[in-house]
Amino acid sequence: MAEDRESGEFKDAGQTEPVDISGFYEMALKPFQEYVRNQNAQIGKMLAESAAVRFGPVLPRIVVNSPLIQMNAMAETFRRQMADLTGFNDMVRQAVKPLAEAYRPPQWHSVFGSLGDIINRLYPENLRHDIPDPDDLEKLLVEEGIPLMWVPGPQTVRALLDATDAIARRRIIGRRWKGIASDCEAVLEEVEHRDVQDARSFALEAARALRAGHASAAQALSANLLDSLLQRHFDQAVRIQLTTNDFKTKGIKFKLEDHKFKVACTFAPVWYAHAKYYPKNGDPIPRSFGRHASAHGVSRTQYSRINAVYALMLVTSVIKFFDTELPK
Incomplete structure (x- = not known):
């Protein structure tokens, strides 16, 4: 069964009638991309560093390769794929499958686990x-x-x-x-x-x-x-x-x-x-x-x-x- 995003009703996934998905990106993916973009901007600002201050041996710089950046790129690729489609057919389901696999709970846990590691490295316990x-x-x-x-x-x-x-x-x-x-x-x-x-x-x-x-x-x-x-x-x-x-x-x-x-x-x-x-x-x-x-x-x-x-x-x-x- 597949949910009709406009009516909130469920329809048979085997139906041949095309479903208008023109609002799918605005409703589902765009908010996600905005969240990712905001998170990346926040992390980037908070991790901004300078080589201006050096004392004794140079302290190691913290390098962040945020999984959110990779997720943002994946979401953009998916958006481009969706833009060319006119119905919720097998082609759409094939496009959705990699994204669904990427965002399974274990993957999300890994993402937020990585963010937790960054927070723990930067912030003392009283600010976490x-x-x-x-x-x-x-x-x-x-x-x-x-x-x-x-x-x-x-x-x-x-x-x-x-x-x-x-x-x-x-x-x-x-x-x-x-x-x-x-x-x-x-x-x-x-x-x-x-x-x-x-x-x-x-x-x-x-x-x-x-x-x-x-x-x-x-x-x-x-x-x-x-x-x-x-x-x-x-x-x-x-x-x-x-x-x-x-x-x-x-x-x-x-x-x-x-x-x-x-x-x-x-x-x-x-x-x-x-x-x-x-x-x-x-x-x-x-x-x-x-x-x-x-x-x-x-x-x-x-x-x-x-x-x-x-x-x-x-x-x-x-x-x-x-x-x-x-x-x-």
Whole structure:
């Protein structure tokens, strides 16, 4: 039995009367192609990498040969075949057979399994269930300086993505400070690379200080530990590239697309935290966490529990980055 796409009724597949299939592509294949095209565009944008940032041994580039690209080509071939047909006859059934074979459940499982592998390689566990789109990434990482790599936990990530604006997101971080401190401790406990063990210990001290009510101590330690990590693991050229924040004076933002994916997502908030602050020029002390303000603008304006949380998240994500990316 074959379904009549227009009426929703079923007819005998052996009938000789031609069936008009002029709308088949628009109804069935075109939406599928649009889905494939959108997925390819999304993956391509998210995997955009650059050779601009190099540190130590060059990190391996991630090469993606998405099965969706192959599926898109197959769908286009099928569309061309269908365009020449006038009836749902044996010729059509022969054309459909290869496509049906290609899209059997095992094949689909393979496709989405491959996408899952890509996601697992790119995204830390806290982002795999609620993957931010590029606009959200730029907004939270670059415009607001919120660390998202490895910390905070997935529930807080979801709350941040659902929040209406920057003020609401900052309040969420302030309300959830205990849970976020626990998220940081859990990630730090898993750090294994020998070259970041000392940093891991100091970051855990900062987390314990925060939990014990010593927010200023936690912020100061996290801010200085961040600087020490950058000094130790990046050469001067890379440090300058990742921390030169001229947005206030030149309007130049950190460009995610200029860097490898994990580098971009980890260090965009680092760039944000390095906003220029010169007391000698009469710059007002910023209320948001800043590396320079933490060092040169010690005050109740800069030092606060919420800024200590930002600093701890930031240094935790940087330590975990080095834990996963430094040569073993």
